[in-house]
Amino acid sequence: MQTKHNAAHGAPRTPPKGMPTRVPPRRPPKAPPARDQLPTQQPVTDEPVARPPARWKAMLKRVLAILGLILSLALVYVFLLIGEPEEDTQLSQQTQAQEEIIRVPIAATQMDGTADLNALAVNFGMPVLTLQGAPVTLQKAALFDTAFRGGYARRFQLTYAYPTGETMLVESIRPTAAVSLVARGSYSLNVAQLYTLGGMDAVRMDSGDAVLLMARGLDAAYAVTLPKAYADTLAALLKQCVLMQPTAP
Secondary structure (H helix, E strand, O other): OHHHHHHHHHOOOOOOOOOOOOOOOOOOOOOOOOOOOOOOOOOOOOOOOOOOOOHHHHHHHHHHHHHHHHHHHHHHHHHHHHHHHHHHHHHHHHHHHHOOOEOOOOOOEEEEOOOOOHHHHHHHOOOEEEEOOOOOEEEEEEEEEEEEOOEEEEEEEEEEEOOOOOEEEEEEEEOHHHHHHOOOOOOEEEEEEEEEEOOEEEEEEEOOOEEEEEEEOOOOEEEEEEEHHHHHHHHHHHOOEEEEOOOOO
């Protein structure tokens, strides 16, 4: 019996089937809940708690601001459109006056300087430029038409004589674009000084032997041509240039 017990005791043992071969690691024990931590206390006040604005509200404000800007620009554009017709009408009337075309010519007329200029001025149809009290003598006056852009340009010319025998030409011409007929020749623009002719802003042009001043009104253009030798008297001379309104006889 002793022998059998030793043989059974010395036989190798096999673990049961499915039994784990390693001991799983021991999990640390959970910390007990802290009893000394209290919940967050709200401030003692009647005012509501400030909360960050919702994201959709910020986007809505931005959209409304963009719409307001677009609406403002649209209103400004509408007001500009409302104001344009009046400006366009004025510009159109001025352009029509500048683009006047004289279809029927008149017979040329010339008068001595001692004659009444009103009759010629009436046939010209617009105020004419004259000199009053100038140190020059009216020699002659002429009214005639010149071919211009498929029609005619009506020209009222006054010729004044200096004591030396040289002459100065004062001219009224219509339509206003026909003032280009006066500036034919080798003239160059002179912008050294500003001038006024008959209450209108004038442009000065110089050539080798003459000085030309031109101004444009709504219904007619005006020009003064004098010898270069008298250029220093130009400022004083222009003060004596006036527009004469013709009166029907």
